[in-house]
Amino acid sequence: MNKDLLSKLGTITEEEQSILNGEKVINRALYYSAEASKNAEEIDSARVLKNGRLIDMRPHVRFIHFPKHTHNYVEFIYMCSGSTRHIVDGQEIILKEGDLLFLNQHATQEIFPAGENDIAVNFMILPEFFDVVLPMMGAKPSALREFIVSCLTRKDMQSNFLYFSVSDVVPVQNLMENLIWNMLNADKNSRTINQATVGLLFLNLTNHAELIHVPSNSFEQEITLKVLSYIDASYKTASLQDFAASEGDDVYTVSRIIKKETGETFKTLLQQKRLERACNLLTRSGAPISDIAVSVGYDNTSFFHRLFRRVYGCSPRDYRLKNSALAGHMHEN
Known part of the structure; x- marks a missing residue:
């Protein structure tokens, strides 16, 4: 990570200075609603997100044990340097530099004290943020993408977190650095830039599903x-x-x-993926339709044509003519 950015994130905050001066417990007023009892566990989005924001970011507080809690928002944690130890739904997770941990609204989390060089950032996200981001990730739905998002928003999932060991995935690391930079500086159009960056982040994460760990x-x-x-x-x-x-x-x-x-x-999932790929090839290439059918897994071209028409209500040729930027410049086969 950029040294200046890491230095900025590592600055001792007022909250952390109080801890270093002897404070033994977290300052509940920074996290819990004023009406919450001393035994309440749910961190309130109204406390940690600036008014009106769907997404916000803050460095993780170091030097102190953060007791077991839940959130009324989606959270993901990015480990900028060092490591942190978490207990999520009773399972231990050691976040290392470059790792991402996504928690839905139903996860129970406990965090052990981090040292000065253990720098992490917490992103707090209201669920409706995904309604904005998903359309920016392409018109064609991705079953994998939709499933990952459902893990973060649905109440009936078996687990409440996803852990991404993506420290070696350069595009993900670059996007996280860009997102942190944008949120710290809040330049013109920062909201749109942040939404687009998170959309690109999810696209890249779905390209590395083998690095996603579930409970x-x-x-x-x-x-x-x-x-x-x-x-x-x-x-x-x-x-x-x-x-x-x-x-x-x-x-x-x-x-x-x-x-x-x-x-x-x-x-159905396989069919959706094949036709999604076929549509992409129809609009972005001049390859013969028969070749496209074979390339996505349909050796029987007649069956491909019938299936395509049933799903999209038109022939592959008509789909290409209506949607391709190359229309009028290609010879149809």
Whole structure:
């Protein structure tokens, strides 16, 4: 991370100076609502987000134990340097430099004291922020992207956190540094820049689903992430039988999990991915439609045409003519 930025984040805050001067517990007035009892655990978004903001950021307070708590917002933590120890829903997580930890509104978190060089930033996000960000991530839905977002917003998920070990993923590190810089400086158009940056962050994270960790008690979410990542990477040849065999599970179990967690069957998810890729090729390339069909996994071109028309209400050729920036400059096959 940029040295000047890291130095700014590492500046001892007034809250931290009080701790260094002997304060033994956190200042509840900074985190909990005025009406909350001394035993309340829920940190209030009204305390930690500036008025009217859907997303805000603050450095993690060091030098003190932060007792078990929940949030009425989505939080993600980025480890800028050093490490921090967390207990989330009873499971220990050691965040190392470059790691990301996402917590939904239902996660219970406890944080152990961090040292001076253990610098982390907390991003506080209201759920409606995702309503703004998702459309910026492309018109075509991504089942993997939607699933990750659902883990952060739905109440009926098995687990309440996702842990991304992405310290070696350069685009993610660059985006996090840009996001922190933008939020610290609040230049013109900062809100739009922040939204676009988070959108790009999610796009990059979905490209590295193999680096996403879910709680050890969340087998079904782990399988779903693996399935969606498998479809994204191997849509041309993907099959439910092959995936189940690679995981040592039976087809029925995997099929049931996919339907429960995503609301769709493996066949539908695979079809969506193939057609999404076909649409991209139709609008961005001049390749013959028959070649595009084969490249996304449909050797039977007639079947591809029928399926495409059923889903989109037009032929692949008409879709290309309506949507391609290259329309009028290509010879159709």
